[in-house]
Amino acid sequence: MDVIFVIIELILMIGLFVLIGIDGKRPLSKMRLLYLAPFLVAVVCATRMPGEWTLVGAYFGTVLVIGCLFVTKVLSKRILTVISAGLILVSFGLCMLSSTYRRADYLKGFEHGFSVMKEHYVLTEEKGIDWNQLYATYYPKFAEAEAKHDSVLNQKYWMQFAEEFHDGHVGFFNESDSRMIRNLLELMGNDYGLSFVRGSDGTFLAANVEGSEGCMSVLEPGKDYSDAEDYLSESVEEDRLTLWNAGLRNGCVITSWDGKSVEEVMGEVEVIMSNCPDLENDRFFRTMYAAGIGGESVTITFLDENGNEKSVTAPRLGAYLPRLASTMEKIDEGVLESNLGWRELSSDTVLLRIYSMSYDLETYDGADYTEMTDELREQVLALKESGYKNIIIDLRRNSGGSPFMVMGVAKLFAPLGHHVDCYSVVINEKTACFERGEDGKYVKDKALAYDGEDLWNHGRILLLVNGETVSAGDEMTYLMSQYPNVTIMGYTKSNSSCQAVTQVSVGEGALSFSAVPNIDENGDAFIDALADRKGRVPIDIVVPVDRDMVTEIFDRGEDHLLQEAMKELGDPIE
């Protein structure tokens, strides 16, 4: 918009310069109006774009040209026009060179976000949050980011701040996707050609190794990470198969990283992209980040496929973010199916994919999911009629949504009878704040409840979850874990974050946090992990993470968790 404004004003100035000469010889009837044109254009443009202090010269230039109406000589008018045009050009140049041009104030953004969150975050007592300590720690950091006008630092400190809460609903979202990607490319470290996965036996396994068929290549980061090309090393073509040539494959045990254990390297991870309240989940994901830590090269010691210990110096290939995202996606991504879509896996088993607890825009804010439930009921009964015995409900990477949709689905499989999901909390309508009683617990308001229909009492139901099954996804997992024929399965528990969220604008982005409490029968926070960082959503089968899992996923591109689920059902995929 600034560019358009400057271009229009310069065109007007050039036009005025020419017309002044013509007007001097043959007076033009509307000439006087034209002297006002730059000013009026500035007024109109101002309604569509906020003021910018570096453009003050330009604004002044548009006013200065009004002075042409006070002078009579052609030369004087032309001089005024040239000065005005000069002011506009200089201002625009200042804009482009200024590091503060249309940039948010990071420190003000932090102070605003912090004060709002301090007042309205609903798990302060439950998670033992020390706000004074947080302010003392982070104020200097954001002051540093503001002093350096550094968007990367701002992003980093917000992510670190969010991590302090160990709450899957607390996070920072940059207003610009492209800026966020560029910042994360800086923050996630270097790509040496592999990721880590933490094995169930405590070892660290190589995954997504460069050169493996089906794994990510540093030369093809994906369309979301096109900016990663700027981070490629000059010798990437020659270096990219260093690990492969050294015999490092998917599933190989990594014994040391630059002379340190992987556990030690994990301690150097400065930021993570999504928060895990459960400590075990946190360790599982944090391991993957550790493979980005290092300088221009790292020395990796590993056990090859024959169990021999080897060492290789891996040079930096590029930015780690694309490989990290690829690793997470390969492990965590559920079945590619539409939301509430069915897929037949065998003659006995069908899969229902639910990646979001939203049905359509009309129902999202309401409580009435009858249409969805009726549709689903028909489908379930038809499947039962067709002879299917098992349902796998894939909740992997379920990002949450409406609790009413959760109940609308869960009721079909719940035992007969009345079931309570959770309770809302009494809200003070004047202050719009939730009330706590004298015991410090939230005051219970209304129950969210449903009546079970037990439509699938003849067979088994398996829920597939992971650490990115969050919010209403957590809620469904928790509710259904109580049904007798339901088994919860995954490499890790679900996220354990179930309070409802809101967002506050903090300059260059938004800070989301838990702001609407959901409580259980006893008035305690529903589902969320507390200060002990133990996830409270049960899991029945923790699928081992081992070499087989890594090779299955990264070498053969299989959905290993789904295969394990089918084995559990006694119906293995051929």
Place this chain on the structure above:
Amino acid sequence: MKNIIRELGYHMRKDGLLLRVNLLVTVLLIAVMFVSYLTQDDASGFSRLIAASPQILLVLHFGFMGINIGWFTGGDMKDKVINYEILQGHSRLRIFLARTLPAIFLASFIFLFQELLALVIPSAVFGWGDVISYHGVILRILLTLLPALRMAAFLALLTFVVKNSYVIMACSVVLPVLIGILMEGFSEACTYAAGYYNALKLFSYTDWGIYNVDPVKGIVEYMSYTDSLSPSLVIGTVLVSVIMTLLYLLAGYALFRREDLN
């Protein structure tokens, strides 16, 4: 200059049309307030309507200022009365100031008066409630005088540009629609970009908004409101409104100063 003002005032009183139009606008605005209150779900007092929908006090008001400005500033432009005033020996500066200054102040004070009536009468009928304080709203309305002056000065400038009072009066119909569209682009950073935005910011009471979950209604929203005005907003409003008003008047005079009044 005093004589010019007296002359315009005499015509205004004799004509009566301007007075009737302003009365009609006032009644219309109060009717809008009544309808807005009666058609909303919450009947807990007029304060909730003002807090939740502050623009309701502004959209029509701002637009209808064009009627007063157009009449007072350029009502006699077609009759070439200005030419006669120049022949009588009045300077262009005096003629310009005699038309614009009373016009912008009169229009702004009429705007203020209409705002106050649109607030006082419905709240006396329906009750005020306790969402926001009464005196807080009065203070904000009084502060809105400054953006109104700015808007009036802009309309006065436009009158001297188009030299047709009926066009400016017709703008009174278009402006509320335009303002409604411009409102889509309102953000915190645009507070001083336009007089209307500034007024809208002065009328922003929302402190915090959240929702709760109800088993029957689904997602139910709740808002808390604040009465306090930030000192920076008050200072900014005063400074920007005064500067822009002066700039508009300067631009208008610059145009009028050596204009060929054919």
